[in-house]
Amino acid sequence: xxxxxxxxxxxxxxxxxxxxxxxxxxxxxxxxxxxxxxxxxxxxxxxxxxxxxxxxxxxxxxxxxxxxxxxxxxxxxxxxxxxxxxxxxxxxxxxxxxxxxxxxxxxxxxxxxxxxxxxxxxxxxxxxxxxxxxxxxxxxxxxxxxxxxxxxxxxxxxxxxxxxxxxxxxxxxxxxxxxxxxxxxxxxxxxxxxxxxxxxxxxxxxxxxxxxxxxxxxxxxxxxxxxxxxxxxxxxxxxxxxxxxxxxxxxxxxxxxxxxxxxxxxxxxxxxxxxxxxxxxxxxxxxxxxxxxxxxxxxxxxxxxxxxxxxxxxxxxx
Numbered sequence: 179x180x181x182x183x184x185x186x187x188x189x190x191x192x193x194x195x196x197x198x199x200x201x202x203x204x205x206x207x208x209x210x211x212x213x214x215x216x217x218x219x220x221x222x223x224x225x226x227x228x229x230x231x232x233x234x235x236x237x238x239x240x241x242x243x244x245x246x247x248x249x250x251x252x253x254x255x256x257x258x259x260x261x262x263x264x265x266x267x268x269x270x271x272x273x274x275x276x277x278x279x280x281x282x283x284x285x286x287x288x289x290x291x292x293x294x295x296x297x298x299x300x301x302x303x304x305x306x307x308x309x310x311x312x313x314x315x316x317x318x319x320x321x322x323x324x325x326x327x328x329x330x331x332x333x334x335x336x337x338x339x340x341x342x343x344x345x346x347x348x349x350x351x352x353x354x355x356x357x358x359x360x361x362x363x364x365x366x367x368x369x370x371x372x373x374x375x376x377x378x379x380x381x382x383x384x385x386x387x388x389x390x391x392x393x394x395x396x397x398x399x400x401x402x403x404x405x406x407x408x409x410x411x412x413x414x415x416x417x418x419x420x421x422x423x424x425x426x427x428x429x430x431x432x433x434x435x436x437x438x439x440x441x442x443x444x445x446x447x448x449x450x451x452x453x454x455x456x457x458x459x460x461x462x463x464x465x466x467x468x469x470x471x472x473x474x475x476x477x478x479x480x481x482x483x484x485x486x487x488x489x490x491x492x493x494x495x496x
Contacts, residue, residue, distance in 0.1 A: 181238060183207050185424055186255035186297065188289050189265035190214035190242070192413040193305065193420075195223045197262055198240055200421035202227055205236035206428060211254050214265075217244045249292050258297040260424050263316060265289050266306035278307050283493055286312045290319035301427050301462040304329045304438075305420050309362035313438050314451045314490040324440035326462040331362030332436025332453045333419035338399040339368055342392045347383060349375060356380075357436060358396065359453045359475075360482030366453070367478045368393040369471065423458065430460040439463045445471070445479055450487045452479075 183206075187198045190212050198212040214220040224242030231237065245251035255261060266282035286306050293302060293316075302320060304313040304327070313329030320327065335358040344351040355374045360367030370389055373380035380389060395402070403412040426433040439456045441447045444466040457464040471479065 181206060181208050183259045183428065184209045184211060184255075184257055185428070186211040186213065186258040186261045186293075186300075188213050188255075188261060188263045188293070189306075190216070190220040190223055191264065192410060193417055194262075194264035195227075196413050196417035197264065197305075197420050198223070199227050199230075200417055201424060202231075202238040202240050203234055203236050204421070204425060205238050206425065207238050209239050209241055211241045211243060211258065213243045213245045213251060213254065215245055215247065220244060245292075247288065249295070252292040252296045255293065255300075256296045258300045260303065260427055261293050261297055261300045262303045262305065262420055262424060263289055263293070263312075264305050264420075266312070279311060279489070279493070282306050282308070282312060283315055286315050287319045290316040294320040294322065300326070301460075302327045303420060303423050303427075305416060307362075308489070310438055310451055310453070310486045311489050311493050315493045317440075317451070318494060323462075325464075327440075328423075328456070328463055329362070329438030329451065330416070330420045330423055331438045332358050332455075333423060334416050335362065335366055335368075335396060335399065335453075336436050337415055337419060339373075339392065339396040342395055343373070343375065343380065343384075346388065346392060347375060357455070357469075359436060359455070359479055361453060361486050362438065364397070365478075365482035365485045366397045367475060367482055368396055369475050371472045371475060372469065426458040427460065427462060431458060432464070433458055434467050437463075439466055441466060441483070444468050445476065447480060447483045450483050450490060452483050452486055 187194045198210050201210045212220045220242035224240040227240045243251045243254035266285045304316045306312040309329045309331045317327040339356040340354045344354045353376045357369040357372040441452045455467045
């Protein structure tokens with residue numbers, strides 16, 4: 179297999195390190211760079227992942243690099259085709275994503291400025307919380323075109339919704355198609371009208387109250403994991419979603435996925451980063467894809483856009 183290119187993952191916590199591992203195991207890239215401000219952590223994790231190569235049969239090399247608050251170490255990401263920003267504090271039990279706004283804004287701004295300095299041609303995928311706001315901040319701080327900065331939200335939320343539906347109906351996850359739009363938070367908009375099981379509408383298989391229950395569980399999916407873990411937050415499903423986004427971008431697949439992207443007129447909404455369906459390619463977001471929505475779903479998407487817009491306006495000053 180021909181390998182090429184470089185991907186960087188900023189932040190070597192559970193989320194970042196698992197994302198780096200998944201990317202390396204794809205065996206698509208020459209190198210995956212993993213960075214963190216904790217001295218030795220990214221180097222140690224990179225060494226550990228590299229030692230799994232003979233077992234798992236991949237050749238992609240993981241390079242670890244400790245970075246400083248002064249920007250030292252970021253030279254390791256130079257030439258990266260894609261940068262995944264996972265840096266920031268995770269949630270603790272009882273915290274909302276918005277509770278992380280100020281502290282993670284400072285972290286993401288510093289990271290984004292260094293990404294712009296050392297990897298000016300990269301596509302940026304943001305996973306730091308609160309997701310929609312941090313995606314908008316990363317675009318402002320890098321100064322990159324909006325199509326080259328996106329956030330990972332809908333892929334994760336949709337995966338959670340799909341899993342819950344499959345469990346409820348005792349069917350394979352491969353037979354279920356679901357969709358979530360809107361924000362990665364309280365104004366998430368699951369889209370029952372687009373949900374099917376073996377091609378049959380979900381609304382024909384479950385009563386409305388059960389669908390509402392699964393929607394609520396999806397909306398609180400991250401908090402449920404946090405409450406059970408008690409320390410730390412989800413990273414297996416989130417890292418799978420982020421790594422898949424990287425692959426779709428790098429391979430120029432044209433896949434249509436639910437992500438956080440800049441919306442400029444689609445769905446009657448403009449001037450905001452929001453969870454929508456978008457076509458992905460080598461330059462990032464090729465275009466936002468408008469799909470048919472029920473009137474209630476479209477109204478909820480507009481509501482989510484206004485809630486997110488207000489918060490994204492605030493981050494310009496953080």
